[in-house]
Amino acid sequence: MANTITATMASEVLGLSRMRVNQLINEGKLPAQRVGKYWLLDEDSVLQMAAERNGYVYHDGCLYMLLGEAMPDDSGGYVADALRKGDERDEDGYVPLYRATWAAPDDGDADVIDWAMPDDVEQYDYVDMSVPSPDDQIWEDARRLSRWGKYPATYSANVRRVTSLPNALLAKLDARDIAALVDAFRDAYHEGDEAGRSRNGKEPR
Numbered sequence: 101m102a103n104t105i106t107a108t109m110a111s112e113v114l115g116l117s118r119m120r121v122n123q124l125i126n127e128g129k130l131p132a133q134r135v136g137k138y139w140l141l142d143e144d145s146v147l148q149m150a151a152e153r154n155g156y157v158y159h160d161g162c163l164y165m166l167l168g169e170a171m172p173d174d175s176g177g178y179v180a181d182a183l184r185k186g187d188e189r190d191e192d193g194y195v196p197l198y199r200a201t202w203a204a205p206d207d208g209d210a211d212v213i214d215w216a217m218p219d220d221v222e223q224y225d226y227v228d229m230s231v232p233s234p235d236d237q238i239w240e241d242a243r244r245l246s247r248w249g250k251y252p253a254t255y256s257a258n259v260r261r262v263t264s265l266p267n268a269l270l271a272k273l274d275a276r277d278i279a280a281l282v283d284a285f286r287d288a289y290h291e292g293d294e295a296g297r298s299r300n301g302k303e304p305r
Contacts, residue, residue: 103161104140107132113150124149152216156185156252157200159221164200166252170215176204178213182221194226241275246282258285 105113110130111121122139124130130149131142144161151158156165164182173179182198189195200218239259243249248258262281263270273281 103143104133105143105146107139107141110141110146113146114153115150148217157182157216157218157221159200159218162186162221164198164218164221165256166200167256170200170202173201177219178202178210183227192228194228196223197225197227198222199224238273238275239278242278242282245275245279248282248286249279254286255282258282258289261285261289 107118107121107125110116111118114121116124121130121141125132125139125141131145132139134140147161147163148158150156151163156163158164163185165185167181167183170178170180179199179201182200183195184198187195198221200221202213202215203219205212243255246255248255259282262278262285265281
């Protein structure tokens, strides 16, 4: 294993207890090797599991949050904009914007793509994140509380709707308020989509 971390570090990354991490090691779900009385785990495997558990995608040692659904590109693959977990705003409020890409599947079947692991991620722009809002921890807590927090594209789309609210109102919201608004926006827009499909003679999904 090229890069390793301790079981304690893995439990913090995954948000699991040490006992549960040990269970995953014993079940063969987390590659690890015993060094003395300590377990050393493969860092890439831990980060990949963290991505799958928390609704991120994983590439080259980093976690990314998609800003929308992956869309087909001209090559037959798929592409989506993303933000890298841990990036901080610069003095003007901008953070790097990345493009995640998935290669075209050999048989054209998108169901075989591992959406949690893009084939490539590269920075191509910056995005303005200077909108005054509650601190980042509140937004992270809200994601965990939201019914849609484990679906990055859906959650991100509705977070953007929440951040369009007046700044004076945003400053008064706690994590539960934000999660409730995200869920309400999603339900309202989804019901609107269903009504539109019904008016067009299509069955709602």
